[in-house]
Amino acid sequence: MPRAVHQLDGHDVGRRLNAALSGVVLRATEEWVEVEAGRIVDALRWLRDDPEMDAAQLSCLTAVDQHDRFEVVYFLQSLDNNHQIEVKAVLEDHDTPSLPSCYSVYTGALLQELETYDLMGIRFEGHPDLKRLFLWEGFPGHPLRKDFLKLEGRFPGLPSFPYEEQGVQAR
Amino acid sequence: MTLLTHEPYSEPYVLNIGPQHPSTHGVFRIRVVMDGERIDDIEMIVGYLHRSMEKLAEERTYTQNIPFTDRADYLAGMSNNLGYCLAAEQLSGVEVPDRAQYLRVIFAELQRIASHAMANGQLVSDAGALQTPLLYMWREREKVLDLFEMTCGARLTTNYMRIGGVAFDPPPEFYPAVEQLLADLPDRIDEYHTLLIENEIFLARTKGVAPISAEDAINGSLTGPMLRASGVPWDLRKADAYGIYDRFKFEVPVGRVGDVWDRFMVRMEEVKQSASIIRQALDGLPAGAHKTDVPLALRPEPGEAYARVEGPRGELGFYLVSDGGPAPARFHIRAPSLINLSLLKQMAVGSSLPDAIVALGSIDIVVGEIDR
Structure with missing residues (x-):
């Protein structure tokens, strides 16, 4: 990648x-670093x-629904050193996800x-006006969740290209 | 004789602006709590144009998602196309031919000229010079949109960039038209200078209004002309040099105090710089293919990509997550119009309503991009 x-x-x-x-980092890859969700504010x-x-x-702050868990993604920017850092926090609780708000830092x-709360349903504790x-x-539910309104079979996503099952090859 | 029989009495009242109002530039609503002439609190109510693009995109292939992007920020369709295509190319490892890179730069910079003309025209209109300067600035915008129309058939919702290049080569009549535009532009900009820069009313309405310090602007995630007006020379065309922007010489104009006036002037200067970039790109435009053959049935490897471009309004980012399927598992637009509004409350509280209107105009919001 x-x-x-x-x-x-x-x-x-x-x-x-x-x-x-110590102990705040749970996982790190070449691209991003995953920190403990409860200590995200300290880390940031x-x-x-x-x-x-x-x-x-x-x-940029956004979140990804990974079906059984949420990833909250933070893109941090250094303007003086011109580099970018990607931080993730994983929320295992898929029904009532929450983590501390980083409004006090940024x-x-x-x-x-x-926006993330509205569309993903992740509560940011300590946000001034959530x-x-x-x-x-x-409004019922949070649309960007993969199980939005429990419309099984309709969501999530596009399982295959049109007519792919019938053997029609998309160009 | 005393006229006042009791202490002067005032109580806050709520004023509703929008959703349909000339100064809100779309369907955008603000509830303002006022005490006399002073704004005590504001509350933004957005979402009237919410089309749930990010959800819809999860059901469409990577190529089918390109038209969504220019419908998000309909005043900067080309920039949006470019940002999305960069993200999709990063995700799927597609190379772009040289000619397409140059054409992308030409069209993205033309878009910036059109968008800044709109932004500055609306700002002047908000400051009270109703319609006349706006329509003057729209002359250039019309010319740019004509160029778009002759190239890709659309004026706003361009759908021009493709994963791996651009959709069409410009027609032969494009080149004299863009030369004419570049030749006319300096005179036109001088005209606005004489119209506005020495205009006492415009100066009074913008100088020292809604200033934002560099620290606040950085911490508040402001980008684009808003950030540069506060004196931070941050431009992704320099910082990231995405595409081939490292091949062009241009300057990054900055303001001093970050007030409405500085934002206006930064946009004005950026139009000149964009014209210079287009000139260089036209001179260096190589022959060759304008796109590579990328299969429509694109299935990128599982992974993620975040690509961003310097859109007319600021950092325009596209975050794509692939799970190996034909459609993105997550499609997120980092919308500068929305994020630049973070400091609206700070700018508006304590000032008067006309100043807040001008401050809102100087942010240059596009409601389609806020709501998506």
Whole structure:
């Protein structure tokens, strides 16, 4: 998998992060570093304040539904050193996922956390005003979840290309 | 004689702006709590244009998703196409021929000119100069949209870029038209300068209004002209140099105090820089294929990709997750219009309503991209 331009090696970030906050890193790959969901705020604060990591900006926050768990993905950006760090937090509880809000570290998380809460149903504890962003209060379910409305067979995704089962090869 | 029989009395009241309002640039609603002339609190209500693109994209192939992207930010369709195609190429390891790279740069920069013309025109319109400057700036935008139309048949929802290149080679009449546009542009920009830069009313409405410090802008995830106006020379075309942007010479204009005026001027300067990039790209445009053959039945290996481009409004990111199937398992757009609104409350609270309207205009929101 080609890594994005100037993306830091997750192993390297993980090693440093673990040295500063012991046991916070659960897994690291070439691309990203996975930290303990409950300590995400400490990890992000350390990454922001460490002069070498210098993750001054939360560039993108989103989440992925992996059917049995959620991954919350943070893309951090250093503007001075021009590198990118990808941090993940995995939430095993698929029914009522929650993790601490990082609004106290990055004010830019304000609307991105609301969007993730609205569409994925992940609660960000400590967010100043956690409410639905695009959909209205009382909307049933969270659409970006793979089991949205329990529409089995319809979701998730596209199982195959059209007519692929009949042996028609898409170009 | 005393006229006041009791203490001056005031109580906060709620003012509703939108969802249909000329200054909200789409279906965007704000509830403003006001105490007299002063704004005490604001609440944004978005979602009127929510089309659930990210969910729909999970049911469509990688190629079928390209038209969604230009419908997200309909004022910068080309930039959106480009960002998505970069992400899909990163995910599936597709190489892009040289000519396509140059054409992508030309069209992305033309799009920036069109989008900034719209942004600045709307901003001036919000500041009270109703319609006249806006329509002046739309002259250039119309010319750019004509170029899009002759190349790909559409003016807004372009659907022009493809995974592995671009859909069409520009027709022969494209080249004289773009030369004419580039020749006219400096005069036109000078015209706006004389119209606006010495205009006392416009200066009063924008100078020192809604300033954002560099620290706040960085921490608040602002990107694009909003961030650069605060004095941070951050441009992904330089920082990431995605595609072939390292082959072009251009400058990154920055502001000083990060007020509405600086945002206006940064956009104005960026139009000049874009014109210079287009000039260089046209001069260096190589012959050859404009796309590689990529199978429509694309099944990238399981994995993820995050590609971003410097869109007219800021960092436009596309996060794709593949589970090996024909459709992306996750498709997320990092929408600069939405994220740049994070600091709207900070800008608006304590100021007056006309200033807040100008501040909102200077963010240059596109509701289609906020709501997706």
